[in-house]
Amino acid sequence: MQVLGRAASVGAFDKRGEESGHVKISLSGNTPEHIIRITRKIDTKNKSEWLLDVFTTRPIQLLEETQKAVGVPDLPVQHHQLIYRSKELKNLEVANLMRKRLPWLKYEMKEEELIEAQEQEKTMKKKMEIAKIWEDSKRPIDYRNEQVRAIMNKLP
Template sequence: MATSAARARIDSPPPPPPPTQPRRGDDDYVPCNIVEIELLNFMTYDRLACRPGPRLNLVAGPNGSGKGSLVCAIALALTADPSVLGRAASVGAFVKRGEESGHVKISLSGNTPEHIIRITRKIDTKNKSEWLLDGTPLDTACVFLHSSELYMLLLKKLKKAVEHHQLIYRSKELKNLEVANLMRKRLPWLKYEMKEEELIEAQEQEKTMKKKMEIAKIWEDSKRPIEYVSY
């Protein structure tokens, strides 16, 4: 029996190798890294062009600085449905107020430093979208999605980022639950501490009242006439 089990372990195929990670180039970028973001008449921006670093994973800033606009632009340019962004149900609502149209352009690093992939999504207030890949119009976003294995890698990275966000959210929920359980366990002790504080306060009030009563008694006694005793 042991020999058969050993033979089965020997004959079983080896486990698949771990997936290889893309190598960073001399500029520290890997394929599908965002190298430039360009906005025109998009939400709060009239015009914006920014070049994030190769390890972009967080957009931070004070309230009202346009963080959400930048993140929405990245998502919409990479085929996200407007309804999942929590800002508006239609793409036309992302056009800056007072304007009729705008666009989002995302430039991605390719397999070489010289290879740049430019994805443009033009939008208007009539909820129409026009896609361009490296300046060439596309009929649908599906053409863009299946045009290269590089784009499939991009989708995998987006999925990984979403899963990471969900993991952070769940860990926060777990932490809040642990705090709630801890408070529930401490509740009897907190009630005891409150009762103890109330008892100490009542005792202090009792001492104060006794002192006042003693002072009042002394004062009343001092008002009585002095009795003389003759010997």
């Protein structure tokens, strides 16, 4: 990702061989005495740190404070509404994707059932073949046993 379309990392903004640098801006606050100072420190190791006045902050907090400093009272409210609606939209997109995916899931489940049924059919065919072989191999023995019984029945 390029930062500001000019460099691949914040460390690349160092043009004088320094290991670190900073950028400071000052904004007017709610009163003439209130001044908001925003500082961004960067170094050649791509470490970036934001400061609001003298306290380390995250970019989200920095954005919120900047919105407050601009002086439009509805701006933070509109921003939070935008975030909320964005999350709602994401949820709707996920739900829509799931609705589209459902027929494929049903298809895949039926396909698995078919494969399982085919495997069971193969197993049953093998069992039937084994049973037939068993019955075929028993037939001569059963025939001999019947002959022996018939002879035994004829004996006095």
